[in-house]
Amino acid sequence: MKNIIVKLILVTVIITIFIPQCIFANSTKELNDIKGHWAERDILELIAKGAINGNPDGTFKPAALVTRAEFVKMLVTAIGYNQQSGSFFKDTEKHWADIYIDTAAAEGLLTTYFNGDIFVPDAPALRFEIPEMICKALKLEESATANPYSDKDLITKYTIKLYDEYIMRGSVENGKRYFKPNSMLTKAEAAAIINRIVKYK
Secondary structure (H helix, E strand, O other): OHHHHHHHHHHHHHHHHHHHHHHHHHHHHOOOOOOOOOOHHHHHHHHHHOOOOOOOOOOOOOOOEOEHHHHHHHHHHHHOOOOOOOOOOOOOOOOOOHHHHHHHHHOOOOOOOOOOOOOOOOOEOEHHHHHHHHHHHOOOOOOOOOOOOOOOOOOOHHHHHHHHOOOOOOEEEOOEEEOOOOOEOEHHHHHHHHHHHHHHO
16 A cells, blocks of 8 residues: 555656646747747747746747736746735636736736726736836836837836837837837737846846
8 A cells, every 4th residue: 555655656746747847848849830920039938938838739829919917927927026915906816817916916016007906807918008017027217218109198208218228119100110009919029028028137
């Protein structure tokens, strides 16, 4: 009986140690929809760091929209915060990303645009929601420089700071630079931003 118990314990230890490594290795090698994509390098580097994951079917879906919960999870993981729990939002208590959202809130990242008791974790992340969160995570002060964008609304000093630091720089169209604050982020765009954050810090 003792031998059986010992064998069971050994098998459990082996599974615990080696299966996650196999899954992790497969997640980097089996992504079948990012080859040649402009964000391929960012995606693979973040997967190697454990900041993001591929899907079980071997895809990453770079053009899919990233949710608030997904972006917060990526940011919290990239910065390397110790996970914290709390009761910050009523609608995240049973959500898969609850621990990451609670950690971000406890670290003071979720303030101006998330100051109620509802977070709406599965809503698409909007570009104007991101800069303050990132600046606070990187401990960056608001910028004192002029707005480089043709957009006027929802361009904050934090938005401009990320432009200054080459973390988020919008896009150039017809000779004008736009931030497009109300636009949603794709997973590829989020991966590129998060990878710049990793390298910046």
